[in-house]
Amino acid sequence: xxxxxxxxxxxxxxxxxxxxxxxxxxxxxxxxxxxxxxxxxxxxxxxxxxxxxxxxxxxxxxxxxxxxxxxxxxxxxxxxxxxxxxxxxxxxxxxxxxxxxxxxxxxxxxxxxxxxxxxxxxxxxxxxxxxxxxxxxxxxxxxxxxxxxxxxxxxxxxxxxxxxxxxxxxxxxxxxxxxxxxxxxxxxxxxxxxxxxxxxxxxxxxxxxxxxxxxxxxxxxxxxxxxxxxxxxxxxxxxxxxxxxxxxxxxxxxxxxxxxxx
Numbered sequence: 001x002x003x004x005x006x007x008x009x010x011x012x013x014x015x016x017x018x019x020x021x022x023x024x025x026x027x028x029x030x031x032x033x034x035x036x037x038x039x040x041x042x043x044x045x046x047x048x049x050x051x052x053x054x055x056x057x058x059x060x061x062x063x064x065x066x067x068x069x070x071x072x073x074x075x076x077x078x079x080x081x082x083x084x085x086x087x088x089x090x091x092x093x094x095x096x097x098x099x100x101x102x103x104x105x106x107x108x109x110x111x112x113x114x115x116x117x118x119x120x121x122x123x124x125x126x127x128x129x130x131x132x133x134x135x136x137x138x139x140x141x142x143x144x145x146x147x148x149x150x151x152x153x154x155x156x157x158x159x160x161x162x163x164x165x166x167x168x169x170x171x172x173x174x175x176x177x178x179x180x181x182x183x184x185x186x187x188x189x190x191x192x193x194x195x196x197x198x199x200x201x202x203x204x205x206x207x208x209x210x211x212x213x214x215x216x217x218x219x220x221x222x223x224x225x226x227x228x229x230x231x232x233x234x235x236x237x238x239x240x241x242x243x244x245x246x247x248x249x250x251x252x253x254x255x256x257x258x259x260x261x262x
Contacts, residue, residue: 003034049232056229079115083108128173135162136169140176140194147180150191157198164203164256171230172196172205172254178227179207179250187211187248203256208249213242227252 005027010019086108093101131139137153137160144151163169176194183189189211197204228238231252242248 003030005030054229054233056225076115076118079111079118083111083115086111131169131173132166135160136164136172137162137196139169139173140196143173143177143180144192144194147192148184149189151180151194152192153194153196155196158196158203162198167234168203168254168256171234172203172252174230175205175227175250175252176207178224182224183207183209183211183248186214189247198256201256203254204251205254206249206251208247210247213244213246213248215244216240216242224250 005023007015007023015023086104090101090104090108093104128139128142130142137155137158141153144153164172180192180194183192187209189209192207192209195204195206195208197206224240227250231238231254234254236252236254239251240248241251
């Protein structure tokens with residue numbers, strides 16, 4: 001009960017139909033005012049949570065950029081510096097010993113290949129080319145092939161070649177990638193199933209594993225908060241189900257209004 005209207009006896013006579021209608025009208029208006037007050041409070045809470053969610057996304061993006069900078073500086077940049085030094089050495093060796101210079105150039109070629117692979121791995125983590133070129137389904141299938149446990153990708157209403165907006169595709173791919181990464185880190189699973197389903201202008205992304213599971217109410221799931229923030233920012237819904245010994249199911253629903261078939 002959120003409110004109550006008490007009525008005493010009339011000073012003269014009994015309550016008539018007009019009195020009853022007046023009380024009914026008063027009750028409806030009071031109920032509407034109470035409901036509006038509740039909605040205002042709910043909206044205020046929702047706006048505060050949305051602002052906090054966006055702040056967390058900004059902080060996560062900043063942290064991701066910092067990690068990328070470190071990876072570039074400590075990885076690819078150092079490889080390129082070493083490659084330049086090796087090429088300079090080969091240039092000097094060409095004047096004295098062509099065979100030795102050839103060996104050095106061969107090593108430089110290997111260094112170049114490793115640097116290229118490092119750049120490709122970084123780019124794949126940021127936004128894989130297959131997602132841009134061929135869409136969500138193919139990108140998820142390609143991601144599944146890089147797992148060390150069997151992953152089955154099932155689609156319903158999302159045939160190969162189906163394209164959504166870039167924001168939606170990026171979010172859906174990020175959800176799958178993070179969920180699969182968590183499976184490798186924590187689940188000790190033997191099988192994983194990724195399900196993509198499109199219906200009624202909504203895209204469902206579901207990742208289920210048969211791993212060890214965990215107690216959601218007691219586990220630290222801060223790593224999943226970024227996923228939830230990203231989903232809710234797009235107006236979607238996020239759900240995580242798991243029990244110790246019973247695997248884990250991560251399910252999200254994302255609204256979509258644009259869909260094309262390539």
